[in-house]
Amino acid sequence: MRQEFKKHDSDIKVSIGDDCAVFKDGTIVTKDIFSEGAHFILKKMKPYNIGWRCFAAALSDIAAMAGTPLHSLLAIGIPSELEVEKLKEIVEGIKSLSSLFKVDLIGGDTIGSKFLFISFTIIGKAKKPVLRSGAKIGDTIYITGSIGNARMGYMLLRSGESPTDKFLKPIPKIREAKELIKNYHINSMIDISDGVLMDADHISEESGVGIDISSKDLPISESVIEFCKNQGFDPVFFSLESGDEYELLFSSPDEVDLPYVKKIGKIISQKGIFIDGRRAKIEGFDHFRSEI
């Protein structure tokens, strides 16, 4: 859609195509929408966790630029059948996470709607914004935390079981991103919202390079491996296609040595995404929809 809009001024360093728009003065802005059915199920999640999780997802875009979130605007489409108490709990979830990262709500809008949706605009600052487009051939590719948990969480929800706090109250990796850029050269970064495969592909596309991932190095937690075993899934592909994880995928020429970071591959010259040297097929991830 970018091409369809004429560019009128040059305050902007980066616009569509990264996690945030970046202004020349270091201001960064991101806008996200979340809706019933695609990102959460009102009937199966506590409203508090819906608010928290959606806001975490929006903040995760700020983390992906190694930025600091400062201000937020919130829009909610409210179905008439939603009890006021539940709406308050959604706001409570947003408030808790706002408080944790010291983000001010400065505006927004509410409308009546046929179903619940939530949109955030977050405005922040990044002294050295890390883009998707900076990956260099020879960089090592790293990931924070572990993957597969979000997809497992959705499936547990669907079957009426309770997912872990990592799913219900994810912490956007804002502090981790800052520690990374403080101590290392980080050439490119993205947060895992569409799944490692697709998000790696975004880095590959924007940087004009390829990525080779080593499947044995992927940080898949024991509980996910156990879950996949019971359900008959291949834990590697299950985890590579698990979206809404809000971990960080990044590339660096340095040897990054932090307890929450794992080396999972390298940047190569041949474009595209490879798993253990074999080209991977990238398929669109449709958030919750893929599971319901």
Added chain:
Amino acid sequence: MRQEFKKHDSDIKVSIGDDCAVFKDGTIVTKDIFSEGAHFILKKMKPYNIGWRCFAAALSDIAAMAGTPLHSLLAIGIPSELEVEKLKEIVEGIKSLSSLFKVDLIGGDTIGSKFLFISFTIIGKAKKPVLRSGAKIGDTIYITGSIGNARMGYMLLRSGESPTDKFLKPIPKIREAKELIKNYHINSMIDISDGVLMDADHISEESGVGIDISSKDLPISESVIEFCKNQGFDPVFFSLESGDEYELLFSSPDEVDLPYVKKIGKIISQKGIFIDGRRAKIEGFDHFRSEI
């Protein structure tokens, strides 16, 4: 909702409670959402006009602060049954108006949704932002353009007739607002989105004053008067409760003499809204919903 969020920093001069949030450096930000059923009817409007009208509504908040819109972020919830061609036309409508006011699209988000909704975040600048809270007792209250057209437009749409271009392609009063603050002291201003009565009440509330409106001075166009006559409506109350007009309501100690401005009342000490000296009952305006 404002009270529920802790304030963490002091970059912000004005937050929730005005048309835009205002930063100390003159940056202004507004966020709006529009949805099928509440703000437009996909089956009865050209997608181009839906895009134009929603974007005009968002830009109108910038006009209300006498600001210049610079950057926009767009989020669209797209129902699976919406043809790509129609989506393109919506974007075309947004693009035309973006081009007219030189606004850059810098980011956004799209998701699958059960019905169409559109959200804009607009970032602009205002050297001297005009607030809702600045009305002074003794100010004259003015309005731009004419009122009643939007409500008539909706009703024509519903009955399968074609509304005027003023309805289909409203022009946010950005240039007019700038001319106003350049030549006069404007103490308070708001755009007519909820109807004159409710929007006057917002000024009254935020400024701690009252407003007395003279019904015979209201700028109601001939076509609206004719329409009301045929339909059996009182043109004064029909027009006072007509929302989504995107005209400007403002107060000034000066004698404002511009061809598109009409004096309609004055700021008084007794709080509340009065029509010809009689207290008016303010009822919530629910956009389109009030007509369908």
